[in-house]
Amino acid sequence: MLPVVDAPLHRIDAALKIDAALTERWLTAFLRDELIERRRITKAVLGLSGGIDSALVAFLCARALGPENVHAIRMPYRTSSQDSLDDAQRIVDALGIKCDTIEITDAVDGYLRAAHEPDPRRRGNVMARMRMLVLFDQSARLGALPIGTGNKTERMMGYFTWHADDTPPVNPIGDLFKTQVWALSRHMGVPLEVIDKPPSADLEANQTDEGDMGVTYLTADRILSQILAGYRDEQIAAVGFDLREIELVRRRVESTHWKRHLPTTALVSGTAINEFYLRPVDY
Amino acid sequence: MTFDVAIVQFKPRKGDVAANFTTLRGVFAQLLAGPAALPDLVVLPEAAMTGYFLEGAVYELSFTADAFAAKLDAEWRAAGGTSTIDIVCGFYENNDGTYHNSALYATIGGAAPRIAHVHRKMFLPTYGVFDEERFLSRGRALDVFPTPFGVAAMLICEDAWHAIMPMIAALKGARMIIIPSASPGRGLAGDGMLESVERWRATETLMASEHGVYVLYAGLTGFEGGKGMSGSSAIVSPRGVLLQSLDELSVAILRARLDNAEVDLARATLPLLGDLSAVLPDLWYDMALPRPRNSVADVTGR
Numbered sequence: 001m002l003p004v005v006d007a008p009l010h011r012i013d014a015a016l017k018i019d020a021a022l023t024e025r026w027l028t029a030f031l032r033d034e035l036i037e038r039r040r041i042t043k044a045v046l047g048l049s050g051g052i053d054s055a056l057v058a059f060l061c062a063r064a065l066g067p068e069n070v071h072a073i074r075m076p077y078r079t080s081s082q083d084s085l086d087d088a089q090r091i092v093d094a095l096g097i098k099c100d101t102i103e104i105t106d107a108v109d110g111y112l113r114a115a116h117e118p119d120p121r122r123r124g125n126v127m128a129r130m131r132m133l134v135l136f137d138q139s140a141r142l143g144a145l146p147i148g149t150g151n152k153t154e155r156m157m158g159y160f161t162w163h164a165d166d167t168p169p170v171n172p173i174g175d176l177f178k179t180q181v182w183a184l185s186r187h188m189g190v191p192l193e194v195i196d197k198p199p200s201a202d203l204e205a206n207q208t209d210e211g212d213m214g215v216t217y218l219t220a221d222r223i224l225s226q227i228l229a230g231y232r233d234e235q236i237a238a239v240g241f242d243l244r245e246i247e248l249v250r251r252r253v254e255s256t257h258w259k260r261h262l263p264t265t266a267l268v269s270g271t272a273i274n275e276f277y278l279r280p281v282d283y
Numbered sequence: 284m285t286f287d288v289a290i291v292q293f294k295p296r297k298g299d300v301a302a303n304f305t306t307l308r309g310v311f312a313q314l315l316a317g318p319a320a321l322p323d324l325v326v327l328p329e330a331a332m333t334g335y336f337l338e339g340a341v342y343e344l345s346f347t348a349d350a351f352a353a354k355l356d357a358e359w360r361a362a363g364g365t366s367t368i369d370i371v372c373g374f375y376e377n378n379d380g381t382y383h384n385s386a387l388y389a390t391i392g393g394a395a396p397r398i399a400h401v402h403r404k405m406f407l408p409t410y411g412v413f414d415e416e417r418f419l420s421r422g423r424a425l426d427v428f429p430t431p432f433g434v435a436a437m438l439i440c441e442d443a444w445h446a447i448m449p450m451i452a453a454l455k456g457a458r459m460i461i462i463p464s465a466s467p468g469r470g471l472a473g474d475g476m477l478e479s480v481e482r483w484r485a486t487e488t489l490m491a492s493e494h495g496v497y498v499l500y501a502g503l504t505g506f507e508g509g510k511g512m513s514g515s516s517a518i519v520s521p522r523g524v525l526l527q528s529l530d531e532l533s534v535a536i537l538r539a540r541l542d543n544a545e546v547d548l549a550r551a552t553l554p555l556l557g558d559l560s561a562v563l564p565d566l567w568y569d570m571a572l573p574r575p576r577n578s579v580a581d582v583t584g585r
Contacts, residue, residue: 017472037296
């Protein structure tokens with residue numbers, strides 16, 4: 001009787017695996033090239049929320065540029081949780097980076113008073129955009145480049161505020177799924193309190209990302225990686241995923257393509273920018 | 284017969300041709316300063332003097348082959364070069380208004396630069412992150428050419444990913460395959476090595492051992508708009524042994540002394556190329572496809 005060895009149809013999680021040391025080396029080299037060599041800017045500034053994404057970016061920036069060249073900004077609103085502030089401080093202390101706290105409550109509430117009954121979604125978007133306004137202004141004050149902290153999962157799911165979270169010109173983790181962010185964070189020594197807490201945008205009390213999205217990050221990442229590999233829903237279901245979750249993820253991806261692009265411009269000439277006139281971003 | 288090669292893993296400043304040639308002059312000066320003897324052959328990556336992703340700027344930053352060779356020659360002399368040296372370098376070529384991703388093999392430092400061969404990239408990647416054929420035309424011929432170190436062929440980046448290319452080069456007599464490349468690194472799941480680099484290593488060692496050829500791989504390095512060129516320059520023996528390599532990100536010179544007799548020994552030990560030559564006429568009945576006529580290559584004879 002010969003032994004029989006079965007091969008899987010395909011390896012579901014192969015696309016999510018990372019060599020964390022290699023990833024750290026690659027992303028820190030990216031940051032040094034983009035800031036120091038291309039732009040001749042030695043300093044980085046980032047919004048530090050207390051969540052894992054900005055924590056990891058702070059670690060990467062500190063490793064790439066030196067902690068003395070990394071400036072974090074905490075930007076709490078009056079409903080932001082104390083835990084978020086404390087966790088952000090934990091990152092600052094662990095790395096020895098600089099940090100300012102600039103409360104956005106007055107600026108946000110000043111606008112919201114004139115905003116004609118904003119619902120929670122609009123309020124969240126105003127906070128996100130206010131934080132980006134602050135970040136870019138502080139960038140000018142500090143002579144530091146704003147660094148983005150959005151991950152691939154939220155970018156694919158459209159779970160971010162357009163022209164807010166996605167605005168900084170350089171983002172080292174935008175092609176990493178959330179589960180890869182977790183893996184790299186563990187490797188780089190991000191405090192476990194930050195890694196293990198439920199991810200939240202902290203725009204409302206008791207809000208969690210997974211509650212908002214309707215699917216866990218682990219499941220979303222596994223489904224997203226299958227979608228990006230070109231598999232159809234029934235093929236993804238065949239390897240053990242719930243069809244409703246697949247449809248939810250695909251719907252989110254397919255309804256948010258516009259969020260991953262620049263604004264749509266009417267083309268009227270043969271020299272339209274980024275249509276006919278094509279030059280790379282680093283040219 | 285032995286000869287010395289130096290592969291320069293180059294990191295250009297995007298679009299700054301003057302600065303990149305100045306950097307190259309510094310590399311030449313380093314080679315001239317010793318203490319090691321001057322190499323016989325210097326190999327640079329694809330698009331080394333401009334950066335790879337140029338989009339429409341390719342038309343602004345292209346050279347004729349003669350002008351590019353003259354520029355290499357001028358930098359060699361400016362660095363203090365007084366003897367001749369052979370060089371391979373990738374560049375965007377303007378050939379009478381038709382643009383190619385090309386590499387030339389030239390001898391510089393003599394009375395006038397002498398171009399032994401210009402290879403125009405045949406497989407222009409135009410998928411995913413790549414957009415070459417939107418801006419460039421395909422080369423239409425894979426030729427080998429004589430060098431003082433034996434017959435050689437150049438393959439540019441994706442050219443080398445198609446097994447038929449080194450096969451044809453070897454059948455036409457190549458003993459050395461030179462690959463100027465600009466390969467954006469991708470795939471982080473590897474064990475200490477990018478998956479795209481793992482693929483390159485497999486490709487290089489397989490083509491070397493299958494055909495008994497030296498493989499000289501020169502990789503561009505540095506990030507271009509988030510895309511990290513994966514360096515990993517390498518020298519593989521005709522037995523398929525990785526003799527030495529660089530990592531993805533270092534800007535460095537990889538040197539080696541190669542022995543032409545190794546090609547003969549490797550082919551004697553594993554005579555796959557001879558076997559292929561014998562069987563090829565039979566395979567040709569299955570494989571032969573008419574080459575498109577009226578191509579630029581036919582008209583110019585190149």
